[in-house]
Amino acid sequence: MTNLNHIIDQVVKDKGIDRAILVEALESAVLSAANKKYRNTRDLEAHYNDEIGEVELFEFVTVVEEVQDSYKEIDLEEAREVDPDVEIGDSLGMKLDSGTFSRIAAQTAKQVIIQKVREAEREWVYNEFKDRVGELVNGIVRRYERGDLIVDLGRAEALLPHREQVPRESYRQGDRVRAYIADVKLSPKGPQVILSRTHPGLVVELFKVEVPEISEGLVEIKACSREPGSRAKIAVVSHDPDIDPVGACVGMRGSRVQNVVSELRGEKIDIIPWSMDIGRFACSAIAPAEVTRVYVDSDEKALEIIVPDDQLSLAIGKKGQNVRLAARLTGWKIDIKSESRAEEAAAQEAAEAEADNEDLELAGEEQSALAEQDLAAEEAQAESPEADADLEAQSRDKE
Numbered sequence: 001m002t003n004l005n006h007i008i009d010q011v012v013k014d015k016g017i018d019r020a021i022l023v024e025a026l027e028s029a030v031l032s033a034a035n036k037k038y039r040n041t042r043d044l045e046a047h048y049n050d051e052i053g054e055v056e057l058f059e060f061v062t063v064v065e066e067v068q069d070s071y072k073e074i075d076l077e078e079a080r081e082v083d084p085d086v087e088i089g090d091s092l093g094m095k096l097d098s099g100t101f102s103r104i105a106a107q108t109a110k111q112v113i114i115q116k117v118r119e120a121e122r123e124w125v126y127n128e129f130k131d132r133v134g135e136l137v138n139g140i141v142r143r144y145e146r147g148d149l150i151v152d153l154g155r156a157e158a159l160l161p162h163r164e165q166v167p168r169e170s171y172r173q174g175d176r177v178r179a180y181i182a183d184v185k186l187s188p189k190g191p192q193v194i195l196s197r198t199h200p201g202l203v204v205e206l207f208k209v210e211v212p213e214i215s216e217g218l219v220e221i222k223a224c225s226r227e228p229g230s231r232a233k234i235a236v237v238s239h240d241p242d243i244d245p246v247g248a249c250v251g252m253r254g255s256r257v258q259n260v261v262s263e264l265r266g267e268k269i270d271i272i273p274w275s276m277d278i279g280r281f282a283c284s285a286i287a288p289a290e291v292t293r294v295y296v297d298s299d300e301k302a303l304e305i306i307v308p309d310d311q312l313s314l315a316i317g318k319k320g321q322n323v324r325l326a327a328r329l330t331g332w333k334i335d336i337k338s339e340s341r342a343e344e345a346a347a348q349e350a351a352e353a354e355a356d357n358e359d360l361e362l363a364g365e366e367q368s369a370l371a372e373q374d375l376a377a378e379e380a381q382a383e384s385p386e387a388d389a390d391l392e393a394q395s396r397d398k399e
Helices: 005-015 019-037 076-082 098-129 200-210 245-250 252-263 278-285 309-316 318-330 339-382 385-398
Strands: 043-049 054-064 073-075 091-096 136-145 148-152 157-160 176-187 190-196 219-227 231-238 268-273 293-297 302-307 333-338
Touching (some): 005 019, 019 043, 019 054, 054 076, 076 091, 098 176, 098 190, 136 157, 136 200, 148 176, 157 176, 200 231, 231 245, 245 252, 252 268, 278 293, 278 302, 302 309, 309 318, 309 333, 318 333, 333 339
Parallel strands (some): 054 073, 231 268
Antiparallel strands (some): 043 054, 054 091, 136 176, 148 157, 219 231, 293 302
């Protein structure tokens, strides 16, 4: 337990832990070992002496005339052998020889220091990464744990869960991996940095790295939709009239977008211009298919897009991928129809409307006929006063 300054300084340097935390841990370790030895019968305090690099242990007793508790009290005569100026009621501190329990204290101190180091590292990891959600980080694959990847980020380890890995990608120990910080959360084992290779934000952050105009704020990625490992769409807009947003992202001979594609292991990327006009934006989002016309339902946030017959399969995409990505990109529901199907639907609607009109006309004619009959009956009754007189006579006869 002697000359601990060197050990403390080394731990502070290697782990970046506050020296005061380590000193407090050492004092607690020595005090814990002493209390265990004396079975908590004495009033003890531990203090670290910086000059000699040692934890000193003190026993405190109260000066009394007659001793009732020999562990916590001392008579005046014996106390004055230690301190001639002591008086009744004073608390007298006496240094104990910590060497009698140095082995236990050293072991306890080791355990406490390890615990404090872990706690300090966990706190550092959480404080370091809690505000970095959404950033791109580089790491080295350390090992697999039940399908999850443990990635070394330097002073911290991060988790790349199986669900956040692209199915076609595989890694071996020592491989470098670039990932997106999706979340930082506290768990019973400490803070966990959750990485992702499937998050749409990964595409956005990769373009920020490759395209200076995006990092400078001249070009903005307004939206991104993605099916990891297969295809992605990003919508870009320029805040500088002299800059073509799509061209800036593509780069000279496609160099910029190709770098992103390579990082994503061949995932195809569509770069489309963003527009405030949802119809125009949807037409761009459904590319490479051509669009004939668009019907917009603002209340339902729904779009009906009409495409040529030979463009229908292209617009929908393999297993509906293209229209699905376009819907996510725009945030609107999209229904795609071919021109022939749209014409059939329009013709059917027209036929139903015509049938409804005919039914209304027939109903109107029937009502008119009934109204004419009622009017004729009323007129006939009004034109025959003799019949009315006979009816009155019959009524008088009955009375």
